[in-house]
Amino acid sequence: AQSVTQLDSQVPVFEEAPVELRCNYSSSVSVYLFWYVQYPNQGLQLLLKYLSGSTLVKGINGFEAEFNKSQTSFHLRKPSVHISDTAEYFCAVSDQVQAGTALIFGKGTTLSVSS
């Protein structure tokens, strides 16, 4: 069975500082990996996804993530954050092999950006 661990529940940073939100997964098969963002009182939006190919994927709003198969990680990074990046971020994994399996979400990381 797959699982996702987001290593930090809360990450406070100052505006224009770099940030890394950490995500580790466990799976016995190849996976697809996703990062979603949730702004207050809204549903989740896709930030970026890794399906195959280049291990460095770029998403919306200047975010990027790197897939590291040996470390089973998919950390999210942004070189300079803005106040508007304050939100909850979810890492998610799905199984490439078993059709119909669900997307498994981590418990979320709250990013708080202050001035």
Added chain:
Amino acid sequence: NAGVTQTPKFQVLKTGQSMTLQCAQDMNHNSMYWYRQDPGMGLRLIYYSASEGTTDKGEVPNGYNVSRLNKREFSLRLESAAPSQTSVYFCASSEARRFNSPLHFGNGTRLTVT
């Protein structure tokens, strides 16, 4: 485009009452899902429908039933609400049955059971 629309946005129930959460998508997606979100728990899958006419249990199906009414609509029913079902419920849809296609979420229904 409306995307995924959930109704109602808020609901308060008493223990034992029943209700149905409605979800509709206008993106011609094949697959639809119901998740619940609880503080510190992330999102947990309740039920999903890989295609019209099929439904499957997710991680936390107990106390819920679903109906895939047609390709657009996927409803979630609580037959006898319990305080443990106090949560924010999200409906989502995706184009493909396999999970390489992203999910599109509604804005959620905040349910309180007293």
